[in-house]
Amino acid sequence: MAKRKILVVDDEIDFLEMIRLRLEANNYSVITAMDGNEAIEKFKTENPAAVLLDILMPGMDGLDVLKKIRQTNSKIPVFIITAFSNEERFKLANKFNASGFIVKTNDLQREIQNITTAIGISEDFKGR
Amino acid sequence: MKNRSTNKKVKSHTAANLFITLLFVVFITDVVTNVITDAFRLSILPESIVDGFLVILLAYPSLYMLIFRPLSREIAQRKATEKELRRLAAIVESSDDAIIGKTLDGRIVTWNRGAEKIYGYTADEIKGKPISFLAPSERFNEIPKLIDKVRHGESIEHYETIRRRKNGEMIDVSLTISPIRDASGNITGASTISRDITEHKISEELLRRAKEQAELLFRISPSAIFTLDSKMRITEWNDRATEITGYSKEEAIGKVCTMFEAFLCSKECAVHKITDIKPVFGEECPIRTKDGRTLTILKNTGRLKDKNSNTIGIIESFSDITERTRIEKLKDEFISTVSHELRTPLSITKEGISLVLDKIPGPVNEQQAKILTVSKNNVDRLARIINSLLDISRIESGKIEVRKEAFEVISVIRQVLAAFELKTKEKSLTLRADLPKEGIIIHGDMDAITQVLTNLIGNSYKFTGKGFIEVKAKDKGDAVEISVADTGIGIAKENIPKLFNKFQQFGRVTGPGEKGTGLGLAIAKGIVTAHKGRIWAESESGKGTKITFTLPKI
Known part of the structure; x- marks a missing residue:
């Protein structure tokens, strides 16, 4: 079975590198984007199984990207990457049907397990 | 009432008068009848005189009206005047003001009970003494002047001065002095009404001071x-x-x-x-x-x-507070930005260490793993400090959001206890709970209350080497009271008041384990206060600590 693709969007290249290593260790293949436009582009061409999306980015920010993704695909798991666990923006993200959150300072291995679960649910859903 | 009794007396007077009159009439009639009869017998009186006798008899009522009625009225009037005088004397006697009569050479002749009350002397003690007897030496001079005015027929009204009581106490008095005249209008003495205005003077002074204070405060x-x-x-x-x-x-x-x-x-x-x-x-x-x-x-x-x-x-x-508000806003923004900016590199560092520790890039030897674990723990500590700083800054700026949602607090306590179960077991500590069987619904922020409980139990865990940690909850009617007690190192008495201050760490723990930020209790207090609850500590050095807090149900 081919590795599932995950699109990770963050303007912080070091963070992208770390999360790429972590995801690959969890048997995912990783595509990265460093801004909103690149993210939309790669979302269309690469057909990822899930998207991890930084909310604070220069230019088109995470919320705009989420909005665009939801216009074409309402089911794909999209996780919001944030430094905080209790922000106003969270509520907004929820409004656009984000699947969950990845808090940067939390244990990433545990966060990725949540992502795996979400992908599983979404694929089960697709299968039916 | 008075009028009726007066009428009765007047009636009895009239009856007496009538009786006397009757006796008089009988006597006169008897005498006159005898005289007339004898004269008639002696035939010296003509028959017409006998008719005159009848005239006298008829004239008598007019005589009565002319002589006896005015006489009885005058007696009644005199008695009423005497009564009025007695009444006036009683008024004088019962007055709270001192009413003093004195001669023109200043000797006291009358002295009422009010005078006795104000000055302390009885009438017997003071009568005949000069009026200057009542004045303190520095006020002697004014007396001849006052008497002189009265001698010239002048009255003095509300003259404020100082007098001395029998016990030596000085009192503020207000004097009204009037001349006393005899029937022919000659001035024979003076009456002094003196009122004790000490209380009045005191309240006047208090009022003046209050006014001065208010004015000064207004100015400065x-x-x-x-x-x-x-x-x-x-x-x-x-x-x-x-x-x-x-x-x-x-x-x-x-x-x-x-x-x-x-x-x-x-x-x-x-x-x-x-x-x-x-x-x-x-x-x-x-x-x-x-x-x-x-x-x-x-x-x-x-x-x-x-x-x-x-x-x-x-x-x-x-x-x-324009400047203060601006600085506060700046501070909030600064803390928020800084903590955000700090978190990203922190999370990258932490994840880097974790990746190596999880052996993803390749094998790690024991010593390397040990070093990396210490590094990771300290990165976690930094993250905690940043989180706490952000919390405390929110609390201090009043921006802590207390979402008021109904939740069951006892089960929240149980959840927090469950999270500590393993840790306490590893340290051989007993984790006890004394919780009501029935749940208690309160309105508040569940996450924030969970944080308070975590901070308190976390502190107990950190500072207790052996013994137990006990969490109690009690339903107090309109509030719930929760306490966390331990058998840990305790806090010195002098440090208890500082316990809830920021960055206060008493009895820092050395050795391995989670290090504190010195903000846990400050945050707990902030959250409890934002819920309109109270938090307090009881502790004794070496014996343990008990932190109790209350949360209103609504």
């Missing part, structure tokens, strides 16, 4: 102060108000505050009926100064009331 206050009358017109305006708003006293006084353009925050002024106004405390609002700047002020107001508690005006005090 670092806050602007102004007052409004019942029609919302500015009546007083201090210098600080001028400094802040730019409007002078002359410009401000008399203006209706709704018209006064300096006040954008016209919460008070928007209300037309002054009686509807509720005093405000610590309200922040913007105002516009005379030169068009907008300032943020912090204001308090209070009602001015008359003696019947009717609102007759408003007093308002405000200070300019």
